[in-house]
Amino acid sequence: MAGELRVTRLSGSDHVVIVGAGLAGWRTSEELRRHGFSGRITLIGDEPEPPYDRPPLSKQVLSGKWPLEHTTLATPEKIDHANVEMRLGVGARSLDVASTTVTLNDGSAVAGTHVVIATGARARRLAWYEPNVYLVRSRADVRRLIARLDELSPGDAVAIIGAGFIGAEVATALKSRGLSPVLLEAEERPLLHVLGETVSQWLRDLPANFGVELRTTQKVEAVTYRDDPDMNGDADVIFEDASSLRVRAVVLGVGAQPNVEWLDDSGLLLDNGVVVDENQLCAPRVGAVGDVASFSWSSDTHVRIEHWQVASDHAGALARYWMTGESS
Ligand SMILES: Cc1cc2nc3c(=O)[nH]c(=O)nc-3n(C[C@H](O)[C@H](O)[C@H](O)COP(=O)(O)OP(=O)(O)OC[C@H]3O[C@@H](n4cnc5c(N)ncnc54)[C@H](O)[C@@H]3O)c2cc1C
Known part of the structure; x- marks a missing residue:
């Protein structure tokens, strides 16, 4: 896939639809703004809560040192500052890659110019x-x-x-x-x-x-x-x-598996996650980041790594590529 998907740089008239309101989805919206993106961003998440951090759940929260609220990543102020339209509590059902349109479980559809798949993984x-x-x-x-x-x-x-x-x-x-x-x-x-x-x-x-x-x-x-x-x-x-x-x-606690079933009819290459190129792209205007992304490790190997820093790095790499055309 390397080099096949040419850059389509974002402009202020573009609308990025991010599916999955976890770390990678939220970081992508932050990184897009940091690179100066002024267009619309819609963040869709099936959980009812705004993006939060998972690592403290099994550590500080479970041991009783932190309340759950301490894990919040996207406070109302940050959401407001990043000017992100939130669609929480409703999952995505399918993706039409050609029209970059996401259909939700409530029957509504969100059409963007670009889509980011950030649906992470679930407990096995x-x-x-x-x-x-x-x-x-x-x-x-x-x-x-x-x-x-x-x-x-x-x-x-x-x-x-x-x-x-x-x-x-x-x-x-x-x-x-x-x-x-x-x-x-x-x-x-x-x-x-x-x-x-x-x-x-x-x-x-x-x-x-x-x-x-x-x-x-x-x-x-x-x-x-x-x-x-x-x-x-x-x-x-x-x-x-x-x-x-x-x-x-x-x-x-026996591991996790990627949330890709909603993409079964999308035509995207799914192989233990969404297969992406070196710029996190899986189609010309569709990227995948975080735990759901199966990315190139060597010239012929793809891996999926469930790691906080990897998810953040993916978000930064995709935003940078779409905004500047530069690979990380
Ligand atoms: C308990 C725990 C402890 C961890 N500890 C560490 C650690 O110490 N160090 C470390 O590096 N990593 C750790 N990790 C891993 C790290 O948290 C993940 O790598 C990171 O959360 C990945 O972020 P993500 O956004 O890709 O996926 P997720 O955090 O899984 O977010 C994906 C979001 O998308 C939503 N979603 C799924 N399907 C749909 C759909 N169809 N439509 C809409 N939304 C959907 C999910 O519900 C979820 O909210 C830990 C994970 C867990 C669970």
């Missing part, structure tokens, strides 16, 4: 997924989890399925709340396939230093909640070998 569910299990991806998820944690007593056991970054952070936060987190990992060691033998060996011993119990090679088959008042919302985690663990809550 396993085959046995049970809606009473807690996820940690959004403010709504964390609000719900904290409401449950507030009902628990010191020392109560909480299972965290998945000993990756999010699982480890959740376990640490729960420990600091006086609970007894049990980290359940399907592999022999945490993050074995991500960080390799040496680091994962070191990680295996780390939780104990923080008073967190880590159980490896624990393949969860199901989580069951009985419709029994005595169970009081408690759950049984059932393992592959039919053994079980009773806990007061279960948190699932």
